Amino acid sequence: MTEPAISESLATARRRLTDALAEAGRPVADARLLAVSKTKPAAMIREAWHLGQRDFGENYVQEALDKQAVLADLEGIAWHFIGPLQSNKTREVAEHFAWVHSVDRVKIARRLNDQRPAALEPLDICLQVNISAEASKSGVSLAELPTLAEAILDMPRLRLRGLMAIPAPAQGRTAQRAPMARLREALEELRKRFPDAPLDTLSMGMSDDLEAAVLEGATLVRLGTAIFGARQRHD
Ligand SMILES: *Cc1c(COP(=O)(O)O)cnc(C)c1O
Numbered sequence: 001m002t003e004p005a006i007s008e009s010l011a012t013a014r015r016r017l018t019d020a021l022a023e024a025g026r027p028v029a030d031a032r033l034l035a036v037s038k039t040k041p042a043a044m045i046r047e048a049w050h051l052g053q054r055d056f057g058e059n060y061v062q063e064a065l066d067k068q069a070v071l072a073d074l075e076g077i078a079w080h081f082i083g084p085l086q087s088n089k090t091r092e093v094a095e096h097f098a099w100v101h102s103v104d105r106v107k108i109a110r111r112l113n114d115q116r117p118a119a120l121e122p123l124d125i126c127l128q129v130n131i132s133a134e135a136s137k138s139g140v141s142l143a144e145l146p147t148l149a150e151a152i153l154d155m156p157r158l159r160l161r162g163l164m165a166i167p168a169p170a171q172g173r174t175a176q177r178a179p180m181a182r183l184r185e186a187l188e189e190l191r192k193r194f195p196d197a198p199l200d201t202l203s204m205g206m207s208d209d210l211e212a213a214v215l216e217g218a219t220l221v222r223l224g225t226a227i228f229g230a231r232q233r234h235d
Contacts, residue, residue, distance in 0.1 A: 036224030059083030162201030176212035
């Protein structure tokens with residue numbers, strides 16, 4: 001089966017983002033799309049790149065490295081690692097990604113810091129917060145967040161940019177917004193506590209809750225299905 005062209009779905013996703021920013025009274029440059037390309041072929045990423053998309057999110061290290069090798073000619077592409085990260089995979093991630101959104105413990109952060117090649121910019125980091133406790137086992141708790149943030153701010157090869165969450169699926173804007181408001185407040189508190197840190201990123205919102213996320217201040221919205229269509233493999 002051939003994959004459908006994505007020009008329409010990408011245009012629709014961009015319109016959703018622009019409309020949501022307008023509804024929130026936020027400037028149009030305030031948030032951007034992270035195209036989540038896990039399980040999707042390199043050809044679709046190339047197509048999205050030709051349409052101007054630059055940020056791509058991947059969840060599985062080996063799959064991502066395979067696609068990066070094929071797409072090495074795409075200038076300005078930024079790879080974001082957004083999946084669960086085990087210690088034995090940190091080196092590849094430190095060497096081949098610009099961002100990691102799923103850091104939730106010091107041990108992983110320290111390895112990324114130690115393994116980030118000197119020739120590259122510091123690795124941009126979002127801390128994954130377990131914002132609706134029942135939803136997942138990953139993510140730092142709100143109580144432990146400041147301690148983790150402080151430790152990472154001491155790591156010179158990492159740049160702490162903000163917070164990421166995967167809230168439990170919810171129906172309706174009000175229910176979707178509640179955990180996102182908690183994440184926004186957590187970022188505001190971190191900013192007060194660490195005023196010199198470059199904390200400018202709220203990574204939240206997916207295909208089903210983009211609008212709620214933008215209303216609560218999301219700056220990076222992670223869209224998979226809405227851009228690339230339903231996934232067949234993995235999840
Ligand atoms: C798969 C995934 C997404 C994209 O989800 P969609 O519902 O397909 O938009 C976003 N964030 C993370 C962390 C993911 O694993």
